[in-house]
Amino acid sequence: MSTELILNSTQKGCRIALLKNKQLVEFHQEEDGNAFNVGDIYLGTVKKVVQGLNAAFIDIGYEKDAFLHYLDLGPQVQSLNKFTKLVLNRKNVSSKLTGFSHEPDINKLGKMNQVLTKNQKILVQVVKEPISTKGPRLSCELSIAGRYIVLVPFSNAVSVSKKISDSAERKRLSRLISSIKPENFGVIIRTVAQGKDVKELDNDLRNLVKIWDQGIKSLRTAKPGEKVIGEMNRANSILRDVLNESFDSITVDDKDLHGEIKSYIQKIAPDKEKILKLYNNKVKIFEAFGVEKQLKLSFGKSVSVANGGYLIIEHTEALHVIDVNSGNKSNREEDQETTALKVNLEAAAEVARQLRLRDMGGIIVIDFIDMRKADNRKKVYDRIKQEMKDDRSKHTILPLSKFGLMQITRQRVRPELNITTREACPTCGGTGQISASILIAEQIENTIDLVLGSQNEGKLALSLHPYLYAYFKRGLISRRVKWFFKYQKWVTLIEDSSLTISEYNLLNAQGELIET
DSSP, X not given: OOEEEEEEEOSSEEEXXXXXXXXXXXXXXXXXXXXXXXXXXXXEEEEEEETTTTEEEEXXXXXXXXXXXXXXXXTTHHHHHHHHHHHHTTOOOOTTOTTOOOOOOOOTTOOGGGTOOTXXXXXXXXXXXXXXXXXXXXXXXXXXXXXXXXXXXXXXXXXXXXXXXXXXXXXXXXXXXXXXXXXXXXXXXXXXXXXXXXXXXXXXXXXHHHHHHHHXXXXXXXXXXXXXXXXXXXXXXXXXXXXXXXXXXXXXSOHHHHHHHHHHHHHHOXXXXXXXEEOOXXXXXXXXXXXXXXXXXXXXSEXXXXXXXXXXXXXXXXXXXXXXXXXXXXXXXXXXXXXXXXXXXXXXHHHHHHHHHHTOOEEEEEEOOOOOOHHHHHXXXXXXXXXXXXXXXXXXXXXXXXXXXXXXXXXXXXXXXXXXXXXXXXXXXXXXXXXXXXXXXXXXXXXXXXXXIISOOOSEEEEEOHHHHHHHHOSXXXXXXXXXXXXXXXXXXXXXXXXXXTOEEEEOTTSOXXXX
């Protein structure tokens, strides 16, 4: 499986596309004005303690106070508060935490007003970016993520990712990290650490301790609301989390960004430096790699699925709803159960891709086509679990109910990504809207494939708008010629200026309209 990362520098920031086998699976937009990212650590001020919510509102410089629940304080919050106070008071305390005496763990069932008071200074970490009308969500269980491990100050525990199933490897990693980790620092060993030697793990650990040291140095002079430790930019964080042997290329169209990523790759995976390329073609990078077209096709309300099915995706404040439809697939199989199973299996793969692509979080309800057999429902459940295996967001999937509904919860840490897939109608001068015109050519191609490939029509005529007429006839080997090579049938194109750009008609040999 080939994996490519495409980075497009824009005036507002950076656009990042992750492709697997040329198919878009992740898309991120990093804007320069976005100051609050997941993983950032701030010096906050307690503005209000709300006993009814058992929570506090913290000022970290956002227009709305951030939310901190008691359960997100972490058992060692008193040690964190003690250390923060010592540093702010310029006491002689080492950032290494060597010899630092811990405070007792807080009661799991305690109250927020027993731990925090109004106007108190506190170190907090962003775990959810501002979403909709809500401010950031915070935690006091600080952690700094590296390539192979996560460093957790004020803890001594060493834990191993559950995805590492080999017991011998788990013990090896646990013993190894326990022998090299600093005092009063806990470590979470990530899945990618499996099989790595002590040198690679030690280098990662040293880098994280260095980041912590620099953060504490900043804390000594920090003012309330200032960022103490910043998470790396989105491009580098993606590389940190997903860069592996399957990566074929990383292509960047900006010289400064190329240099930044090059230095980061030299630090975490020097052997991968050769796959980094600087793109300097006249054609825009997202156009050249087919990303722009995939964005238009993938972010609409209706999303096509292979072999004729399609999804309808609706968003509400409370949840996301996805409806699976069979489309023109319904006439191709022996019976209804077989049709339903095949469409549902294809839809399951596309649903998993859409969740990751749009970064949809919270509650997702999927209405699959009804299936009578329990074995078939289990096949769909197993398929979506398999497809979501590479999803880095925490998620829970429930089996299909007897009504054909599947419920998924997926961690929401950033606002959901939306791409505009509608554009002003050239026919009505912008008073109405149509589906993005790039989709019309795609729909015609799919219809031609269905009619000539599956329904075995003979002579065929296609009546369409002059713009589309010119598009399909363009070039020595035009798209119409390619159809002839593929289907061994000639399609007559008819230019019809009475049609809008979103309309077309297919006629059979008798000149009768073919319903599509």
